[in-house]
Amino acid sequence: MNTAAETDRTSRCPVCSGAELRSETRTETFDYDGDGDKVQVTVDKVPVEVCPACGEVFSGPEAGRIRNEAICKALGYLTPQEIRRVRERLNLTQAGFAQLTGIGEATISRWERGRLIQNRAMNQYLSLLAYDPGIEVTLLRIKFLQKAGGSLFVDADNSQSGNQVADVLQQ
Numbered sequence: 001m002n003t004a005a006e007t008d009r010t011s012r013c014p015v016c017s018g019a020e021l022r023s024e025t026r027t028e029t030f031d032y033d034g035d036g037d038k039v040q041v042t043v044d045k046v047p048v049e050v051c052p053a054c055g056e057v058f059s060g061p062e063a064g065r066i067r068n069e070a071i072c073k074a075l076g077y078l079t080p081q082e083i084r085r086v087r088e089r090l091n092l093t094q095a096g097f098a099q100l101t102g103i104g105e106a107t108i109s110r111w112e113r114g115r116l117i118q119n120r121a122m123n124q125y126l127s128l129l130a131y132d133p134g135i136e137v138t139l140l141r142i143k144f145l146q147k148a149g150g151s152l153f154v155d156a157d158n159s160q161s162g163n164q165v166a167d168v169l170q171q
Contacts, residue, residue, distance in 0.1 A: 013051035013053060013054060013056060015051065015054055015056045016051060016053050016054040016056070018051065018053030018054060019051055019052045019053035019054075020052075021049040021050065021051055021058065022049065022050050022051075022052055023047065023048075023049055024047075024048055024049070024050055025045045025046060025047050025048070026046050026048055027042065027043065027044050027045075027046070028041075028042070028043045028046050028067070029041065029042045029043075032071050032074065032075075034071065034075045034077075034117060034119075034120075035075075035119045035120040036120075037075055037120065039071075039074040039075055040074070041067075041070050041071050041074045042070070043066055043067055043070040045066065046059065046063045046066055046067065047059070047060070047062055047063050047066075048063060064114065064115075065080075065114045068080065068114035068115075068117065069081075069114065071117060072117060075117075075123075077117065077118060077120075077123045078118070078123060078126050078127060078130065080111060080112050080113065080114040082130065083108075083111050083112055083118075083126055084112045085130075086126055086129050086130045087108070087112075089130075090129070090136055094108045094109055094112070100136065100139055100140070100143075101125070101129070101139065103122070103125075
């Protein structure tokens with residue numbers, strides 16, 4: 001499939017020049033292999049432009065967004081809108097969310113725009129953040145411990161790591 005941007009230059013088919021493109025909405029069914037989880041995806045109301053002469057199909061960003069959301073739902077993953085809601089519920093910019101989670105800012109942007117689908121491990125991580133917004137405090141403690149050189153593991157005989165967290169948080 002070609003992009004809608006290619007079709008914006010002319011209303012005639014850029015492949016065969018044989019006919020005017022016709023706008024349609026279609027139902028598409030395709031297989032998607034996401035992180036070893038192969039699923040069949042059916043997407044309704046995908047906007048496309050079709051050449052009646054050669055049959056070439058062109059789609060644009062809206063069609064991509066619709067397909068992306070359907071893939072996420074078929075895999076049981078958070079959708080781009082849900083990822084954005086997780087970040088916004090924490091009152092963070094993409095840069096702040098990246099700093100908190102250790103996920104690249106460009107990756108977060110791609111997920112939220114539907115340009116990239118997160119893998120299963122990242123979906124689990126994002127789901128934890130969605131399920132328990134208090135986990136933000138835990139992530140901050142981990143970051144502070146790592147910066148302070150403290151241990152992430154606290155045993156019954158050693159509460160020193162917990163004291164280090166309190167010291168760092170008070171700074």
